[in-house]
Amino acid sequence: MGGVTSGAAVKQAPEAPPIESSLGALARRAAHDEQAFRELYDRMKRPLYTFIYRMVGHMGEAEELFQDTLLKIHRNLGRLDDRDSFLAWCYSIARNTAISHLRRRKAITESIDDRPELEAPPNSHEETEVQLDLRKILMQIPPRYRSLFILGVLEQREYQEISRMTGKSLASVKIDIHRARQMVRERWERLRKGGKL
Amino acid sequence: MNCKEIQNELSAYLDGELDPAMEEGIESHLAACIVCHREADNYKQMDDDFRRNLPPVDPSPAVLVRSLERISHRAAPGVRNLWRAGWAVIGAAAITILLMFGAHQWREYHEEQAILQRIDSYSARVPIRNVFSLSRYDNKSRDPFDYRSNLAGRSPFQIVTYKGGPTAASQRGE
Structure with a gap:
């Protein structure tokens, strides 16, 4: 493991x-x-x-x-x-x-x-179905969590930097990124299992 | 730490945001716990999936041109300052007119109040007929019902005659 x-x-x-x-x-x-x-x-x-x-x-x-x-x-x-x-x-x-x-x-x-x-x-030449689905997932979570997911997960920025960008405390950034990941994962797993978004 | 506490820290762990001691604790837990290991693995797959499929994009070249146009249009100081000056003059004129009108209304109201107060205090002390008789000295007014024009420059004795008292014509026996 x-x-x-x-x-x-x-x-x-x-x-x-x-x-x-x-x-x-x-x-x-x-x-x-x-x-x-x-x-x-x-x-x-x-x-x-x-x-x-x-x-x-x-x-x-x-x-x-x-x-x-x-x-x-x-x-x-x-x-x-x-x-x-x-x-x-x-x-x-x-x-x-x-x-x-x-x-x-x-x-x-x-x-x-x-x-x-x-x-x-x-x-992009042609957006694949997977790409479209992933962007749909992003659009389904609330904007403030979406921005944290983009900054923390997609762009892999440091929490300290995200804290300066958003004006949130470091602890709040940490909790909210975890929450954003949970929201995204819930939909992502549903999609993987063949469910609808 | 139990599994729930570990799973709450997984996000920060995957982002490399934990201190070394915490990181080590999580790694040793993940090595022993299949459930938490699967959870972490799942998150990692999801992160990779998003990063791989949503690559960075560039705006179209026209965006720079349009942005520069907007910036240069906005930065044209001559026109902007002219508009600002125009609005400032209009605003100042409007405020001045309002203040002058307000002051005029205030002055008129207080003048009338002062006169009426003097009339009231005099009427309480002097028999009404004496008040009427004083109106004989009023040689300025020819229209006793024109209350407003007669207020200016009159004593309260003269004014009282116009408030329900006999008119100048009736005083002369006409």
Whole structure:
């Protein structure tokens, strides 16, 4: 019984590129310099867009929200504190933007049934049935747990970093990620046994 | 630790967030307990399944162009400042008008109250006919029923005559 224990506690490299401290300086320049903003964009687009897309499950909405997030980041670059983690700060903006959007969408779809269909990302050739099912599972758990599942499980970020991104205590992050895993696993097992989502 | 406590820590264990002593305790439990081992294995399979099937994605290239357009549009200071200044002037004018109107109403109300108070206090002390007789000295008003125009610059004795008393015409015997 060594399969799980051997590599379980080793934190794998997160899928997002490491954001070094030079990014803070680049961010401050980006407030007034378009070239610096483009450079910042190139380094931030994948992690931020992926996070938003996983949160909302719809390409068109994700692109709109990503633009809103960029605009908010640009608007507040001047207030960026040296001590702040730039990435955590960007993620907190993206997360709040996505959650607010999902709240508004829920309010609308509760009155009229026009929930947007899940869409395949633009750079994937064809989304498999498994991929679609997994994204459906993600969309079925409440947004605040979904964001923690994405950050903790999919992106494999450290709890301390997630705590800064979400403004939650470390203990709360730990409990909520466990709860999010339980919610996802319940549906994932049902799917594996041939049940419906 | 019992199985329930171990299973509550599995998530943090799989994420590598436990201190070494706790991690060691969990590993020794998992080595001995088939139920908890299966539970951990299940979580691990699920995590791998999600990571493998939901890879990172990039936005379309048009997003950068649209974002830069929005940023440059928003940052145009001339137009934005003009709008701000316009709204500030309108707001200040509206507040000034409201304050002036309020002050005028307040002043009018208190003036009327003061006059009526003086009338009441005088009426309590002087026989009503004496009050009426004082109206003879009123050579300014030609229309005693025009209460508002007659308030200004009058003594309360003169005003009392207009509150139900005889008119200037009746005083003259007409």
